Amino acid sequence: MELPNGGVTKPESQSKERLAIFELAHMISVPMSLVAIIKLKVPQTIWQEGSNTPLSASEIITRVHPHGSADPHNLQRMLRLLTSFNIFVEHLNPNGERKYTLTDIGKTLVDDDEGLSYAYYMLQHHEDALINTWPFVAEAVEDPTTVPFKKANGDGAMSYYSKRPNMINLFGKAMRSVSVPFMREMLENYDGFNGVESLVDVGGNYGDCLEMIMQRYPNIRKGINFDLPHVVAHAPPLPGIIHVGGDAHEFVPNGDAIFLKWLVTTSTDEDTRKVFENCYKALPNGGKLIVVEPVLPESTDESQRTRTLLGADVYNMTMYNPKGKQRTEQQFKDLANFAGFSSCRAFYVDPFMSLLEFQK
Numbered sequence: 001m002e003l004p005n006g007g008v009t010k011p012e013s014q015s016k017e018r019l020a021i022f023e024l025a026h027m028i029s030v031p032m033s034l035v036a037i038i039k040l041k042v043p044q045t046i047w048q049e050g051s052n053t054p055l056s057a058s059e060i061i062t063r064v065h066p067h068g069s070a071d072p073h074n075l076q077r078m079l080r081l082l083t084s085f086n087i088f089v090e091h092l093n094p095n096g097e098r099k100y101t102l103t104d105i106g107k108t109l110v111d112d113d114e115g116l117s118y119a120y121y122m123l124q125h126h127e128d129a130l131i132n133t134w135p136f137v138a139e140a141v142e143d144p145t146t147v148p149f150k151k152a153n154g155d156g157a158m159s160y161y162s163k164r165p166n167m168i169n170l171f172g173k174a175m176r177s178v179s180v181p182f183m184r185e186m187l188e189n190y191d192g193f194n195g196v197e198s199l200v201d202v203g204g205n206y207g208d209c210l211e212m213i214m215q216r217y218p219n220i221r222k223g224i225n226f227d228l229p230h231v232v233a234h235a236p237p238l239p240g241i242i243h244v245g246g247d248a249h250e251f252v253p254n255g256d257a258i259f260l261k262w263l264v265t266t267s268t269d270e271d272t273r274k275v276f277e278n279c280y281k282a283l284p285n286g287g288k289l290i291v292v293e294p295v296l297p298e299s300t301d302e303s304q305r306t307r308t309l310l311g312a313d314v315y316n317m318t319m320y321n322p323k324g325k326q327r328t329e330q331q332f333k334d335l336a337n338f339a340g341f342s343s344c345r346a347f348y349v350d351p352f353m354s355l356l357e358f359q360k
């Protein structure tokens with residue numbers, strides 16, 4: 001454009017905006033490459049029981065596909081992409097050869113001593129049935145009466161997994177892999193189980209979280225792991241813990257305190273209220289309901305935490321329940337107040353999961 005003084009300005013550039021859209025348009029390359037390198041066993045090949053040896057794509061291929069015709073150049077393309085997302089460190093030699101080690105984030109994809117890693121969570125979220133559901137996400141807006149997962153696969157997610165042993169096993173391993181490290185951190189930073197003699201874990205799955213709490217707090221002499229009957233049917237015997245099958249919308253067993261983790265994140269407000277009311281009935285006066293769930297920030301920003309929580313919210317809407325939702329601290333307080341709880345203390349013990357302690 002020509003200015004009156006004879007100067008010329010560049011037309012307003014939209015290069016940043018174009019780049020931002022290109023980044024989003026190609027974002028799917030990131031999780032899918034991550035899944036591919038997990039399936040190709042790249043993280044443990046580099047990690048080698050702690051050595052974290054710099055390896056080139058060719059060296060990785062030699063170790064994982066010694067007799068095959070696998071293509072190291074294509075592997076390197078994914079390693080470079082994932083380096084830009086802080087999974088690998090790239091070591092560029094003067095001869096142009098690229099070698100890779102794991103970052104601290106990359107290390108979380110390698111099994112620990114208990115055979116757990118975040119790789120299972122990543123794999124579980126990208127199984128074919130879940131990937132095939134994403135094209136139906138707009139249906140959660142247009143017709144929220146049916147879960148997009150069901151539209152894509154003809155069955156609800158949990159029922160679908162439970163009919164396929166590989167899927168339900170992976171789901172269980174993914175849950176445990178992310179819950180165990182979180183529980184260790186939570187137990188370091190929250191001491192609200194002091195003085196509790198009987199503790200109920202509502203939606204406790206196989207009782208792993210309850211077992212960890214009871215190992216740390218020997219004052220809890222009786223643990224009740226409460227979950228759906230078909231789940232507790234497979235729960236292993238655990239010292240001091242009894243497994244009780246039932247539906248938390250109908251009743252919750254009695255205890256001095258109730259622990260409820262990662263249960264209502266896929267529930268509607270109405271169902272959450274019912275569960276909280278049943279917890280209230282099951283507690284003595286002065287008893288505590290300890291809720292551990294993702295808690296959304298009030299305002300929306302561009303932080304990693306906000307993005308992660310909102311991403312998980314849309315994921316749950318798509319896979320599990322279009323009308324279930326993640327909630328802010330205030331929304332949790334409103335539901336708990338409605339159920340009769342009088343006071344609430346919030347502990348932000350972890351960037352993803354927060355702990356809300358409600359008192360009867």
Ligand SMILES: C[S@@+](CC[C@H](N)C(=O)[O-])C[C@H]1O[C@@H](n2cnc3c(N)ncnc32)[C@H](O)[C@@H]1O
Binds near residue numbers: 227246
């Ligand atoms: C996301 S998992 C969380 C498991 C465990 N609390 C943890 O944090 O690792 C949710 C659990 O809630 C259980 N669940 C779902 N609906 C339930 C209900 N109505 N009553 C009791 N348990 C339920 C599921 O079977 C599953 O074990």
